[in-house]
Amino acid sequence: MSATQEDYIKVLFELGGKSRNVSNKSVAERLELSPPTVTEMMNILVTAGYVEYVKYKGASLTDSGTRYAKHIIRKHRLWEVFLVEKLGISIDAVHREAELLEHVTGDDVADKLEVFLDYPKFCPHGGAIDFDEMDRQETELKTLSEVEVGRTVKISRIIDEEKLLMFFKTQKCDIGDILVVEDVDEQIDLITTYNKTKDQRLQLSLSISKYLFVETA
Amino acid sequence: MSATQEDYIKVLFELGGKSRNVSNKSVAERLELSPPTVTEMMNILVTAGYVEYVKYKGASLTDSGTRYAKHIIRKHRLWEVFLVEKLGISIDAVHREAELLEHVTGDDVADKLEVFLDYPKFCPHGGAIDFDEMDRQETELKTLSEVEVGRTVKISRIIDEEKLLMFFKTQKCDIGDILVVEDVDEQIDLITTYNKTKDQRLQLSLSISKYLFVETA
DNA sequence: AACATACTTTAGGTTTGCCAAAATTAATAT
DNA sequence: ATATTAATTTTGGCAAACCTAAAGTATGTT
Ligand SMILES: [Mn+2]
Ligand SMILES: [Mn+2]
Ligand SMILES: [Mn+2]
Ligand SMILES: [Mn+2]
Numbered sequence: 001m002s003a004t005q006e007d008y009i010k011v012l013f014e015l016g017g018k019s020r021n022v023s024n025k026s027v028a029e030r031l032e033l034s035p036p037t038v039t040e041m042m043n044i045l046v047t048a049g050y051v052e053y054v055k056y057k058g059a060s061l062t063d064s065g066t067r068y069a070k071h072i073i074r075k076h077r078l079w080e081v082f083l084v085e086k087l088g089i090s091i092d093a094v095h096r097e098a099e100l101l102e103h104v105t106g107d108d109v110a111d112k113l114e115v116f117l118d119y120p121k122f123c124p125h126g127g128a129i130d131f132d133e134m135d136r137q138e139t140e141l142k143t144l145s146e147v148e149v150g151r152t153v154k155i156s157r158i159i160d161e162e163k164l165l166m167f168f169k170t171q172k173c174d175i176g177d178i179l180v181v182e183d184v185d186e187q188i189d190l191i192t193t194y195n196k197t198k199d200q201r202l203q204l205s206l207s208i209s210k211y212l213f214v215e216t217a
Numbered sequence: 218m219s220a221t222q223e224d225y226i227k228v229l230f231e232l233g234g235k236s237r238n239v240s241n242k243s244v245a246e247r248l249e250l251s252p253p254t255v256t257e258m259m260n261i262l263v264t265a266g267y268v269e270y271v272k273y274k275g276a277s278l279t280d281s282g283t284r285y286a287k288h289i290i291r292k293h294r295l296w297e298v299f300l301v302e303k304l305g306i307s308i309d310a311v312h313r314e315a316e317l318l319e320h321v322t323g324d325d326v327a328d329k330l331e332v333f334l335d336y337p338k339f340c341p342h343g344g345a346i347d348f349d350e351m352d353r354q355e356t357e358l359k360t361l362s363e364v365e366v367g368r369t370v371k372i373s374r375i376i377d378e379e380k381l382l383m384f385f386k387t388q389k390c391d392i393g394d395i396l397v398v399e400d401v402d403e404q405i406d407l408i409t410t411y412n413k414t415k416d417q418r419l420q421l422s423l424s425i426s427k428y429l430f431v432e433t434a
Numbered sequence: 435a436a437c438a439t440a441c442t443t444t445a446g447g448t449t450t451g452c453c454a455a456a457a458t459t460a461a462t463a464t
Numbered sequence: 465a466t467a468t469t470a471a472t473t474t475t476g477g478c479a480a481a482c483c484t485a486a487a488g489t490a491t492g493t494t
Contacts, residue, residue, distance in 0.1 A: 004481070025441065037482055039443060044480090056442060056489060087329040100321035109314055112304035221451065242471060254452055256473060261450095273459060273472060 001048070003103035006072050007031060008041055009050055012061050013069035014159075017051075018138070021058035070131050075110045076102040077123035080160075082113060084124045091124045092165035125165070126157030126175040126213070137213070144191065144209040147181045152196075153214035154178055164211050172198050178217050218265070220320035223289050224248060225258055226267055229278050230286035231376075234268075235355070238275035287348050292327050293319040294340035297377075299330060301341045308341045309382035342382070343374030343392040343430070354430070361408065361426040364398045369413075370431035371395055381428050389415050395434050 001009075011030045015022045024038040031038075042059050045051035050065030061069060079101040083094040105113075114120075120129055128134045141156055155177045158168055168174075177197040184191050184206070191209050195202045204212075218226075228247045232239045241255040248255075259276050262268035267282030278286060296318040300311040322330075331337075337346055345351045354374065364370055372394045375385055385391075394414040401408050401423070408426050412419045421429075 002480080023441075024443095033481090034483060035442065036444080036484085040481080083326065087326065087333055089326065089329060093325075097321075097323060097326055101318070104314075104317035104321055106314060108310075109300065109304065109306065112306060116304055219450080240471075241473095250451090251453060252472065253454085253474080258451080 001068070003100075005041070005045065005048075006068075006103055007099075008038075008045060009061070009065055009069045010072050010076075012051065012059055013066065013073065016138075017059060017061040018066050019060070021054065021060050023058045027059070070134055071107075072102050073127070073134070074129055074131070075105045077127050077129045078110060078113050078117065078120070079105070080123040080125070081117050081120045081129075085117065085120075090169075092162070092169050094124060095160040095162065095165065122157075122175075123160075124175075125160045126155070127160070141213040141215055144179070144181070144193075144212040144214050145184075145206050147214060149181050149184055152178060152180050152217045154217040155212060156215050157213040159211040159213070161211065164208065167204075167208065171202060171204070172200070173202060179214065218285070220317075222258070222262065222265075223285075223320055224316075225255075225262060226278070226282055226286045227289050227293075229268065229276055230283065230290065233355075234276060234278040235283050236277070238271065238277050240275045244276070287351055288324075289319050290344070290351070291346055291348070292322045294344050294346045295327060295330050295334065295337070296322070297340045297342070298334050298337045298346075302334065302337075307386075309379070309386050311341060312377040312379065312382065339374075339392075340377075341392075342377040343372070344377070358430040358432055361396070361398070361410075361429040361431050362401075362423050364431060366398050366401055369395060369397050369434045371434040372429060373432050374430035376428040376430070378428065381425065384421075384425065388419060388421070389417070390419060396431065 008027065008031070011027055012022050015026055015030070024035050024042065027033075028035045028038045042051060042053045045059075045065070046053050050062055050068055051059050052062055053059045076098045079098040080094045083089045083097055084091055089097070114129075121133065122128055128137050137157065144153070144155075147153055155173070155175055158164060158175065173195060174197075177195050179193040179195055179202065182192045182194055186206065189206045191204055191206055193202045193204075194200075225244065225248070228244055229239050232243055232247070241252050241259065244250075245252045245255045259268055259270045262276075262282070263270050267279055267285055268276050269279055270276045293315045296315040297311045300306045300314055301308055306314070331346075338350065339345055345354050358373055361370070361372075372390070372392055375381060375392065390412060391414075394412050396410040396412055396419065399409045399411055403423065406423045408421055408423055410419045410421075411417075
């Protein structure tokens with residue numbers, strides 16, 4: 001599989017392709033490609049046995065595809081841990097680097113890297129490295145936007161997209177922080193929370209809060 | 218520049234393209250490509266400003282091309298040090314991995330990696346990491362095949378090609394070993410040396426000895 | 435039931451990096 | 465000077481990933 005194809009598989013996984021049917025449009029948006037390009041690639045990935053595709057309905061991952069995606073994601077996250085913890089590169093810069101490293105890392109290197117890093121459980125953005133824990137995160141985590149007013153939650157994971165990471169860097173807000181959801185205003189697209197850990201108010205748009213994964217604290 | 222193009226530039230450098238004109242055939246052999254493919258790429262690299270090309274005579278690197286090659290080679294060697302020293306991967310396996318990693322390593326990552334590794338001077342095969350030391354090696358090192366009978370030399374560098382590394386692994390023979398050249402027989406393609414460091418006789422074909430770089434001990 | 439709209443697919447085309455076969459050139463030997 | 469040989473270049477073609485424009489489909493609205 002080419003690096004290109006691995007990125008498609010990964011996006012399918014990240015968009016829930018293990019269970020749902022993922023639309024070509026969403027894949028195209030994520031990878032910044034045109035929809036026809038995605039259609040074409042889906043057919044290739046079907047032939048390769050990683051994807052099931054229903055015309056006009058979208059793609060889902062086969063077991064083989066899901067396993068493959070997890071392997072790449074594991075490598076991605078191991079590199080992120082290395083880059084942050086050993087090289088001291090900032091948390092918002094590592095994603096771009098890992099996005100390339102993940103495709104040129106043999107299984108043996110990944111395994112030895114994991115040992116060297118002393119079996120980290122999560123990447124710097126809170127993503128699980130262990131396969132089972134990946135599954136658990138997918139079922140048990142919800143986005144901050146889905147939390148009812150009044151609930152107290154813990155920030156478990158930030159989707160690592162460049163812009164978001166910059167936002168969370170400027171706002172003082174980290175993985176593990178405890179938030180109380182004080183108000184959700186769909187009209188003005190705003191969610192108001194109180195960050196207990198940092199002892200300060202945190203307001204953010206609902207659209208951004210969709211990329212913040214939390215679990216009941 | 219694509220990874221492909223970076224590999225061409227690197228091969229030109231390794232084949233002496235800083236000073237000599239390198240033939241398309243030798244590049245084609247090294248990269249396991251057809252000669253027409255190389256001709257084609259040379260024209261592209263001329264346009265990009267990295268190569269000067271004289272039809273039917275071969276390619277040489279411009280200053281810009283030389284600098285570029287050194288940057289890639291530095292990254293390659295830094296990764297090799299990391300893979301051997303930190304992950305414990307064997308010396309004959311790291312080359313293949315570094316061959317890919319070198320193309321996806323930002324300058325910042327390379328710099329931080331160098332700090333993390335505490336400024337190593339050489340890769341596991343004896344290749345210099347510092348630009349000036351690369352130049353020194355190129356001018357001062359000669360191949361074992363060029364040494365006169367009776368001379369005592371130190372193994373400074375092994376060209377990292379898969380097959381050779383395997384050979385030097387089975388023979389007990391490492392960077393830094395002191396060799397005395399006892400006999401050179403061009404007829405039967407054999408060079409006989411005595412490895413002072415390991416206190417044992419070492420015989421190898423002249424063709425292989427062309428890939429062993431030494432300096433007067 | 436007909437329409438509008440949003441998404442998907444098809445069709446045709448580009449670029450990069452590769453190839454084999456044939457033609458050309460340079461260098462060497464006679 | 466001519467012939468042979470080896471390397472190089474030209475030519476024509478292919479596959480992977482991308483694109484735009486146009487045609488087709490599904491779905492919800494009136
Ligand atoms: Mn990637
Ligand atoms: Mn991450
Ligand atoms: Mn390479
Ligand atoms: Mn090396």
